[in-house]
Amino acid sequence: RYPPRFYGHQGICRQYSQFCPPQELQFETDAGRIESAVINIDKTLFHALQSCGVLKEEIWIFKVFVHWCPHCQQLMPRLYRLALALRQAGALKIRFGAVNCATEHELCGEQKWPGHPLLVPKYEGPDRRIHDAIEHWVDAVKDAQLRQMLPRDAFPGEYPLLKIFFEQLPEEYAPKQVTITLFDEPESGEEGSSACPNMTAMHQLVPRLADDAVGNGWSDMEVNFTVRHRWADALLMLQHTMQEWIVPMLEDGSSQAFSYKQVKILDSWIAVLASNLPPAFQIAEPLRELHRGLRSKLRAAQMPEGAHLCMDEWKTMLQPVLREIATVGQREFAVPTACVSDTCRLWSLLHTLAGETLRQELPSDDVGRGEAPEVQAALPAVLLSAVRDFLSEFFKCLYCRNHFLEQFDAGSYGLERARNNSA
Numbered sequence: 278r279y280p281p282r283f284y285g286h287q288g289i290c291r292q293y294s295q296f297c298p299p300q301e302l303q304f305e306t307d308a309g310r311i312e313s314a315v316i317n318i319d320k321t322l323f324h325a326l327q328s329c330g331v332l333k334e335e336i337w338i339f340k341v342f343v344h345w346c347p348h349c350q351q352l353m354p355r356l357y358r359l360a361l362a363l364r365q366a367g368a369l370k371i372r373f374g375a376v377n378c379a380t381e382h383e384l385c386g387e388q389k390w391p392g393h394p395l396l397v398p399k400y401e402g403p404d405r406r407i408h409d410a411i412e413h414w415v416d417a418v419k420d421a422q423l424r425q426m427l428p429r430d431a432f433p434g435e436y437p438l439l440k441i442f443f444e445q446l447p448e449e450y451a452p453k454q455v456t457i458t459l460f461d462e463p464e465s466g467e468e469g470s471s472a473c474p475n476m477t478a479m480h481q482l483v484p485r486l487a488d489d490a491v492g493n494g495w496s497d498m499e500v501n502f503t504v505r506h507r508w509a510d511a512l513l514m515l516q517h518t519m520q521e522w523i524v525p526m527l528e529d530g531s532s533q534a535f536s537y538k539q540v541k542i543l544d545s546w547i548a549v550l551a552s553n554l555p556p557a558f559q560i561a562e563p564l565r566e567l568h569r570g571l572r573s574k575l576r577a578a579q580m581p582e583g584a585h586l587c588m589d590e591w592k593t594m595l596q597p598v599l600r601e602i603a604t605v606g607q608r609e610f611a612v613p614t615a616c617v618s619d620t621c622r623l624w625s626l627l628h629t630l631a632g633e634t635l636r637q638e639l640p641s642d643d644v645g646r647g648e649a650p651e652v653q654a655a656l657p658a659v660l661l662s663a664v665r666d667f668l669s670e671f672f673k674c675l676y677c678r679n680h681f682l683e684q685f686d687a688g689s690y691g692l693e694r695a696r697n698n699s700a
Contacts, residue, residue: 299358301365314361315340318374320384326374332401336450337372340434341395343379345521346674347618348434349394355436359459366455371446378673382524382588391426392675394434398442410445417441433675509610511629512558514622515550516602519595522671525588534585537578542670544571545663549655553630559605563597570594620677627664634660657695
């Protein structure tokens, strides 16, 4: 939620300068201005802005995000600083709002916002200069792929792209002496450094080893983390994806029920989870029960009368799995996590799923188990297909999803060899 939380601790300021209080906030004494620089928007308020004529008097820029998305978190403090500085300068015709799609499923569905973060300008007034500025933004920023992917008035949530738009706005909306300094500053504490964080960053328990590269591209400090730490991250991400990621969003904007295609993808994904999570997770049975429920839905959908999987029904089916994850996590995995981002935790989950197939292929002496596995792990080809389909459909971070699909389809990081071996 806005306003974002800023920290005055010097250690945090050195490493994450964007989360230190900006000068504008340090000298601001008006609590109302601090709270209202960026407005938290829900469905009711969004439609009220339209119906009450507010959008005819003011231009609103909505940040569309989910709270767990690292790119959204990076954008949050910079957007807030811009909004606060404009309010302090008396620019009252431009406002900023924030829509959290993790809670506002219906609003994001009806607006057809397919990923995060996004920047969405809304203006319904008569000032032609504003409409021209938006059209210029469309022409300058959106290539053919983005035009096909996003609604016309939705843009990638990259802070530098705002500069293109603000350069076209009239002075009374966005005073240049305010905006030019904010857009020209470096994006982090060091000149020329990138604002994009290391999404697979590890907690640096051994700083002196931070620069020692190992084969997977992570630093050698990874040796400090046991399998139990890794599994703790995987279990956290499993819970997170179940609760936050899996929401319906159909072509018509509906967010009440899943499509047949989405149920098929969920069916394959839950089947892989049930077969490929290590026995130590102890959640195979509730996952198998969930898989049976999805299979039943798929069979019913093929009957003449058809059937849908509603969001409320999915939440009910999911509850036994979430309860078991919470119980096992507290009992077996009460250890500090190794990752500092959800992206890192996602890779831990994917590596864990792949590792179970390898573990079952090894001779029993090598894995320390003489007994046969209770459930046969998914074949590599099945695993790869389920992973790609799930992330393509439900990974709502626009940048992360596109990057993953580009790398996956290009066969990067040994994936091409894995596909050949699985075939």
